[in-house]
Amino acid sequence: MDKFDTFIPYGRQHIDQADIDAVIDVLKSDYLTQGPKVPAFENALCQLTGAEFACAANSATSALHIACLALGVTSEDIVWTSPISFVASSNCALYCDAKVDFVDIDVDTGLMSTQALKQKLIQAKDFGQLPKVVIPVHLCGHSCDMEGIHQLSQEYGFNIIEDASHAVGSKYQGKPVGSCQYSDISVFSFHPVKIVTSAEGGVALTNDKNLHNLMTKYRSHGITTNPSEMTEASHGPWYYQQIMLGFNYRMTELQATLGVSQLNKLSKLVELRNEKAKVYDDAFADTPLTVLKPCEQSYSAYHLYVVLLPKEKANAHKEIIETMRAANICAHLHYIPIHTQPYYKSLGFAESDFPSSLDYYQRAISIPLYPDLSEEAQQFIISTLKSLL
Ligand SMILES: *Cc1c(COP(=O)(O)O)cnc(C)c1O
Numbered sequence: 381m382d383k384f385d386t387f388i389p390y391g392r393q394h395i396d397q398a399d400i401d402a403v404i405d406v407l408k409s410d411y412l413t414q415g416p417k418v419p420a421f422e423n424a425l426c427q428l429t430g431a432e433f434a435c436a437a438n439s440a441t442s443a444l445h446i447a448c449l450a451l452g453v454t455s456e457d458i459v460w461t462s463p464i465s466f467v468a469s470s471n472c473a474l475y476c477d478a479k480v481d482f483v484d485i486d487v488d489t490g491l492m493s494t495q496a497l498k499q500k501l502i503q504a505k506d507f508g509q510l511p512k513v514v515i516p517v518h519l520c521g522h523s524c525d526m527e528g529i530h531q532l533s534q535e536y537g538f539n540i541i542e543d544a545s546h547a548v549g550s551k552y553q554g555k556p557v558g559s560c561q562y563s564d565i566s567v568f569s570f571h572p573v574k575i576v577t578s579a580e581g582g583v584a585l586t587n588d589k590n591l592h593n594l595m596t597k598y599r600s601h602g603i604t605t606n607p608s609e610m611t612e613a614s615h616g617p618w619y620y621q622q623i624m625l626g627f628n629y630r631m632t633e634l635q636a637t638l639g640v641s642q643l644n645k646l647s648k649l650v651e652l653r654n655e656k657a658k659v660y661d662d663a664f665a666d667t668p669l670t671v672l673k674p675c676e677q678s679y680s681a682y683h684l685y686v687v688l689l690p691k692e693k694a695n696a697h698k699e700i701i702e703t704m705r706a707a708n709i710c711a712h713l714h715y716i717p718i719h720t721q722p723y724y725k726s727l728g729f730a731e732s733d734f735p736s737s738l739d740y741y742q743r744a745i746s747i748p749l750y751p752d753l754s755e756e757a758q759q760f761i762i763s764t765l766k767s768l769l
Pocket residue numbers: 438439440441442465466468469517543545546569570571580581582
């Protein structure tokens with residue numbers, strides 16, 4: 381098998397001179413943290429999505445945690461998410477001592493199945509075990525069926541946090557993902573492998589002023605400087621009160637300024653990802669591969685490009701990924717079903733609990749997709765994968 385002359389990663393950040401200059405400017409400025417750049421980033425994210433409020437944090441994991449806390453998740457509660465996600469989607473509920481459960485996916489989309497959600501809700505209602513929060517995950521940047529999930533939330537009375545870590549720049553029904561049209565809170569990640577980066581970073585968006593206020597306090601120790609929230613009159617200009625237990629989940633000025641600079645390029649970067657995804661779509665149209673595609677109502681930021689092997693090829697799955705790696709192509713797998721992780725098994729989950737997720741895991745391959753992926757590298761990936769079928 382031929383080998384590409386350099387290693388092709390599965391994803392990679394795109395950093396230009398404007399990004400570098402912006403970070404250097406902050407280093408020379410008065411504030412490295414708690415200055416004007418974080419609010420500027422939050423404003424830019426509100427502008428982008430149409431959400432009213434944004435609470436930037438030092439990671440999407442932190443943002444998911446404070447989102448759960450703000451919605452009042454406690455040890456009395458149950459939170460549901462998709463098994464096909466990064467572990468942070470469910471760990472956030474465990475941080476609140478809540479019980480976690482999963483809703484199986486539709487294999488052909490990798491997304492939480494609305495039908496499976498409905499079935500599970502009907503059963504859970506009978507047992508008095510309804511979830512407090514459901515966390516749909518927009519895998520690859522492809523939006524879940526938010527209208528359907530929202531409808532069920534009205535019927536069964538749960539809150540929704542969108543784990544939109546993959547989906548900054550995506551749209552659903554013509555509106556930006558993150559608008560919270562069908563959810564209480566939406567979370568983006570700005571890890572370098574995602575669509576745009578702040579090195580580490582995340583944000584929780586909402587249209588609910590109260591939720592935003594709570595998340596802002598959870599982000600910084602549970603401290604308030606707002607006299608109307610204090611238990612007594614201010615002692616003076618130095619005064620603040622800790623009125624609840626929070627964390628230090630703050631984003632730095634360096635991260636926020638990089639985030640702002642990256643958002644200026646978002647639509648260009650997402651277009652490039654879509655162009656490259658289209659090249660893959662066309663190349664694989666006449667193969668037995670199933671390609672994960674966004675639904676008709678959605679425009680994807682294409683964080684990942686995932687193909688599924690046909691069932692009869694599942695036994696060659698590992699070998700195909702290994703062979704691609706040997707050819708310098710970083711084929712990957714997103715994700716190992718969360719419930720099969722040893723920690724989750726120790727909580728009582730069995731592999732067979734979510735059969736579609738298991739089926740997906742036996743056949744899915746993420747192939748490299750990022751704005752700077754060269755045409756030559758992409759053609760090599762296509763021919764290599766095709767030859768292995
Ligand atoms: C990356 C990712 C996270 C966590 O993001 P961080 O910013 O690294 O904390 C959460 N959920 C999903 C689906 C992710 O892909």
